[in-house]
Amino acid sequence: MIQTEHEAPIRVRGLTKRYGQRSVLRGLDLDVAAGETYALLGPNGAGKSTAIEILEGTRWPDTGEVRVLGREPLTAPRSWKAGFGTVAQTTGEYGPYSPRELISYFSRLYAQPRGVDEVLELVGLTGQAQARAAQLSGGQQRRLDVALGIVGRPRLLFLDEPTTGFDPAARRQFWDMLEGLSSEGVSILLTTHYLDEAARLADRVGVLSGGRIVAEGPPAELGGVEARTPVVSWRDASGERREERTHLPAAVAARLREAALAAGDPTGEPAELEIKRPGLEDIYLELIRSETEDAQRAEHAKLTEHVESGTEATR
Numbered sequence: 001m002i003q004t005e006h007e008a009p010i011r012v013r014g015l016t017k018r019y020g021q022r023s024v025l026r027g028l029d030l031d032v033a034a035g036e037t038y039a040l041l042g043p044n045g046a047g048k049s050t051a052i053e054i055l056e057g058t059r060w061p062d063t064g065e066v067r068v069l070g071r072e073p074l075t076a077p078r079s080w081k082a083g084f085g086t087v088a089q090t091t092g093e094y095g096p097y098s099p100r101e102l103i104s105y106f107s108r109l110y111a112q113p114r115g116v117d118e119v120l121e122l123v124g125l126t127g128q129a130q131a132r133a134a135q136l137s138g139g140q141q142r143r144l145d146v147a148l149g150i151v152g153r154p155r156l157l158f159l160d161e162p163t164t165g166f167d168p169a170a171r172r173q174f175w176d177m178l179e180g181l182s183s184e185g186v187s188i189l190l191t192t193h194y195l196d197e198a199a200r201l202a203d204r205v206g207v208l209s210g211g212r213i214v215a216e217g218p219p220a221e222l223g224g225v226e227a228r229t230p231v232v233s234w235r236d237a238s239g240e241r242r243e244e245r246t247h248l249p250a251a252v253a254a255r256l257r258e259a260a261l262a263a264g265d266p267t268g269e270p271a272e273l274e275i276k277r278p279g280l281e282d283i284y285l286e287l288i289r290s291e292t293e294d295a296q297r298a299e300h301a302k303l304t305e306h307v308e309s310g311t312e313a314t315r
């Protein structure tokens, strides 16, 4: 079926994937809208690369519905691949060629490629255009991966941990480039372990844990209002570290000051007072922690049930 005007570039329903006995995706639902940047987050081994490889048509799913640019990846014609660009987790092997030669070569595979100089400029490799790709630094090779991913003017871009190995200035330059692509209407599905990267780039983030998206939303809203409750912490008179979650941190600080004054401290300054608002990283870590605990409890309950039913059977 051809993509309808209103069909999202990525639509996934109930996707499952096992490697042998290990169930990696257990009913993944995912939508990425036209022009949207979506960051897929999750701990090592959560299945992010597996999901992306299935979307790109390089890995078989077990069950579920997957549509990318209006096609099922496994039955799509070769021309479908020209609609998206991909930057895999590992850097390509570029042999003895230079970035200019490689970009020029890859550009011939597409109907309306970007100009070679434009691509070099976009990824910040103009100065290394003639160098041997194999001799570029790790971060520069990664930029070359990106260059080859965008040369075909894709409508959709898959980026699997694209800025690993970038220095801070290169990351910022890369973010600007992605924002430029996004403003041209390119949809982006990104995986990253850098939460600041997700917060800066993504319209929405999704947390993959236990084979499913367990939380999803704009970076500033993930986890809901409760998860963002400020935490006031201080050290009390006995030296113990205390903390209080509150939507009124100034009121708590004022109360602590009153108490310190009343206790005879003329400064009224609570020891080591801090007010912290949980950021995306704190919220993400808390989500993963509670999901892992839930999964361990479920596993434990299953095991106990199994042992008990075995005991019953031997009676």
Ligand SMILES: Nc1ncnc2c1ncn2[C@@H]1O[C@H](COP(=O)(O)OP(=O)(O)OP(=O)(O)O)[C@@H](O)[C@H]1O
Pocket (backbone or CB within 6 Å): 019, 024, 042, 043, 044, 045, 046, 047, 048, 049, 050, 051, 089
């Ligand atoms: N070809 C394969 N055969 C068997 N197991 C695999 C294969 N590819 C991945 N796995 C396993 O599937 C799980 C998910 O791997 P995947 O690479 O999709 O995770 P990820 O979320 O991308 O991890 P990371 O953040 O470390 O890149 C891991 O436990 C991994 O060992």
